[in-house]
Amino acid sequence: MNNQDHLFQLINSLSKSEKGYFKKYSSLHVKGVKNNYIRLFDAIDNLNEYDEEKIRKALAKEKFINHLPRTKNYLYNLILKSLREFHANSSSNATIKILIRNIELLLSKGMINQCYKLVKKAKHLSEKYESHLLLIEILILERKLYIMQSFPKNSEAILTNNFSDESDALNNILLNSSWYKANNDIHYYHKREGITREALELKGIKYELDRVKHQNKHLSGTYRSMMLEYSAYHIYNSMIGNFKESQRFAKLAVELFNKYPHQINEDLKNYITNLQNLMVASAEMEDIITLQKTSERVEQLLKDHQVKISKQYRAQILYKTILIKMSYFISKGEFEKALQGIDTQKLELEKFSQLIPHSTKLNFNYALAYSNLVCNNLNESSFWVNEILKDSSYERRNDILVYTRILNLIIQFELGNEEIMDHLIRSAQRFIDKKNRLFKLEKLILNFFVQTLHNTYSKREETELFKALRFKLVELSESDSYWRNVERYFDFISWADSKIENKKFLTITKSKKLRYT
DSSP: OOOHHHHHHHHHHHHHHHHHHHHHHHHOOOOHHHHHHHHHHHHHHHHSOHHHHHHHTTTOGGGGGGGGHHHHHHHHHHHHHHHHHHTTTSHHHHHHHHHHHHHHHHTTTGGGGGGGHHHHHHHHHHHTTTHHHHHHHHHHHHHHHHHHHHHHHHHHHHHHHHHHHHHHHEEEEEHHHHHHHHHHHHHHHHHHHOOSSSTHHHHHHHHHHHHHHHHHTTTOOOHHHHHHHHHHHHHHHHHHTTTTHHHHHHHHHHHHHHSSTHHHHHHHHHHHHHHHHHHEEEETTTOHHHHHHHHHHHHHHHHTTTTTHHHHHHHHHHHHHHHHHHHHHHHHTTTHHHHHHHHHHHHHHHHGGGGSSSHHHHHHHHHHHHHHHHHHHHHHHHHHHHHHTTTTTTOHHHHHHHHHHHHHHHHHHHTTTHHHHHHHHHHHHHHHHTTTTOOHHHHHHHHHHHHHTTTTHHHHHHHHHHHHHHHHHHHHHHHHTHHHHHHOOOHHHHHHHHHHHTHHHHHHHHHHHHHOO
């Protein structure tokens, strides 16, 4: 079984309308054996995860099954050809490129007068959709028109504007490039490390964000540059735990789409991403009104663009939406409600599991492990922890990978599996140290488990140990400006309180939230 099969991934990425177009395209462009490709296409499309044995069994009577790799390769390229044709006019860039090609063809035929109207249309579209690179190509072609006509009347003023437009386009390209670089750096860091634990971790990135903003303050912001700026500051504030600012920048990004409504259809995925960014920040802020309204907007977009959105992308939105709602209940201390949402969507989630990026699945599995632990479903929690630990493809989000190991120690401690604790403690310490995330809290928790290892304590003595642990945790929380970020992984103080007060962990988290709301 190969879930990374390229043809399987490509077919699952297709929207309903793209699939329909492929079948029409195939019937027109493939002679004789066209049905072979349609049958293979349908067989793969019906799978939730790639399984070649199932395909061979379903198509055992077909002759082409003896040459399956070759047939798959041909089908893969046939789909790409159909996509190129289907999307020939489906985006502003595609339309502008066709106009540029038509202008070039007419120029080569010497039909200069027929080019002016096309140049005007191409310029309008490239300016409207901020396609600055294509605009430069159009401006160069416009200059060629006037040169080939030996500079007709009014050409001086037109060419002056032409060079001015080119200069503006180049400035916008440089502005966007600066923000793309800053955005790339912070997104890459977030994907690799996750939430920050100390100021020094993000000092360089914050400096770069502010430098780019200051350096380009004399330029008027374009839609794209502002979108990149808001996205970068949203992620930065999310990483440092400043969710008020994170939500503000996410709102600015969504409002920007409302200001430029033609960009919604043009860049639908980015619009949905920014709506979900707003949902994430609103969940952390416990702003249920904004969370609900934004969630309804995403659901409406999925209905309105049903044929445009692929099964794979729809699955990603489903997973992320459920994860965001789980995060809201977790932030409220209502872990059982977080798990109820999973139960109601279980069949849909299982159906699309293989279509989800590892980064989303990692966050999802951790939320399940944490919620089940708080609800005292220890075996279920252990299952989700092992789902993370056994998957070697998780190379990012070092923060979650570290806390998965700490979560595992707490689970095994609760289960009384003392015989494996020694190995787990040493393994966790090596891993955390290797990832350069052995901060004061991590050391404190590891030392606590070392202290309890191979020692038999009475109930009173164990309570005293947890009182000592709680004292150190509170002391640490008061001196750590990023303690809020720590509690996003695990509420250590409430766990200690549950042991001291001999109450359910869930009861403590709920009462704690009620005290502070």
